[in-house]
Amino acid sequence: MSAVRAFEAAARHLSFTRAAQELGMTQAAVSYQIRLLEDRTGTPLFVRLPREVRLTAAGRQLAPKVTEALDLLGTAFSEIADKTEHHLHISVLPTVVSSWLGSRLASFQTAHPNISIRVHMSTELIDFKRDAIDLVVRSGNGDWSGNEVFPLFPIEYMPVCTPTFLEKHQLKDPADVLTVRRFGNASWWRRWMTEAGVEPPASNGTELIFDVQAMDVATTLLDHGIAMVVSTFVIEELRSGKLVRPFNHVVRDGRAYWLVYPQSHRRQNKIQVFREWIIAEAATSNAQLAAVAGELPSVRSQAEIGASALIRPE
The missing domain is CATH 1.10.10.10 (Winged helix-like DNA-binding domain superfamily/Winged helix DNA-binding domain)
Incomplete structure (x- = not known):
């Protein structure tokens, strides 16, 4: 040639x-x-x-x-x-799509009308060499070697319910959650109870697990129980007063949600503009959560982390 x-x-x-x-x-x-x-x-x-x-x-x-x-x-x-x-294929955890990313994608497409997005909802690991996926959003510790890895927001979870449910069931002590129907991740509930000084029950009989947080929130909004949720995913409900935190304790398990893509994709314009956009959206959500939770200094630092330069796993 x-x-x-x-x-x-x-x-x-x-x-x-x-x-x-x-x-x-x-x-x-x-x-x-x-x-x-x-x-x-x-x-x-x-x-x-x-x-x-x-x-x-x-x-x-x-x-x-x-x-x-x-x-x-x-x-x-x-x-x-x-x-x-001009075609961006992303793989995102179902809960992240339904509770956070899905409602925000329209703003990205408005800013970048020449880029079409196809969202693949999955919890499975992605092989970038085999699968036709440009980038993923996953939860974990960020230790995905060989990839560009950016933190979005921390995994911090807590129980929430409606004000009417709180009043009806008089939830005053963390142990009171044992008397009502609970929605959400069972292991998260056990950890929250342990940290809050409550002996977790041997049976999960009162729990209802959907595996998608949006369903937990929707059912909770109907006054059917109390849900264990990631704080970032219920910002609007907390701001509007539709949901409240009956207890102050929040579990911070050290993990986070991350944007991940192969190093070989880093020079692609579509990757760069999406990365800048989603990191800015995550920083905004972190700041909004800070205002709602009344913990501006600590959460603001998380927003700064979300907008920081590339973090590479050790």
């Missing part, structure tokens, strides 16, 4: 020097590549004169077809690159 490109440029300019300038090569390198092509075809392609070069009959026959072929290849690769650059 190097020899073909050198021939096409030299034939178009009728100059080895100008071809070399266009291709970023030396004149000697262009001459060498064309000589290789002449050896391959078994016939001279240029007549080399003291101050100029001219195409031979074979060169004149070959030149337009080579130009057409290179133009066709360039168009084909441009079409593929354009299609790839």
Whole structure:
């Protein structure tokens, strides 16, 4: 291909020097590549004169077809690159989509109407080399080696319920949650109870688990029970007063939600603009949560973390 490109440029300019300038090569390198092509075809392609070069009959026959072929290849690769650059495939945890990201994606598309987004909801690990996925949002400790990893917001969870449910069941002590129906992750409930000084029950009989927090919240809003939720995912409900925190204790387990994509994707424009957008959205949510929770200094630091530079796992 190097020899073909050198021939096409030299034939178009009728100059080895100008071809070399266009291709970023030396004149000697262009001459060498064309000589290789002449050896391959078994016939001279240029007549080399003291101050100029001219195409031979074979060169004149070959030149337009080579130009057409290179133009066709360039168009084909441009079409593929354009299609790839304007389609963003993301894999996100179902709870993150339903409780946080889904309602915000419209603002991204408004800002970047040339990028279409396909959201794949999954909790499974993604193999970037095998799966047609550009980036993922996952929970964990951020130790995904070989990838670009950005924190969004911490996993902090707590019980919430409606004001009417709180009044009806007189939830005054953490142990009172044992007497009502509980929604949400069972292991989160056990940890919260343990940290709050409550002996977790042996049976989960009063729990109802949907695996998607939006369903837990929806059922809680109907006064059917109390839900264990990630604080960030109920900011609007807390701000409006539809949900309240019956107890002050919040579990901070040290993990977070992260934006992850392969290092090989980092130069793609669609990746860069989505990264900047989602980190800014996460920082806004962290600041809003700070205002609601009345813990501005500590949560603001999390917002700063969410907007920080790349964090690489040790």
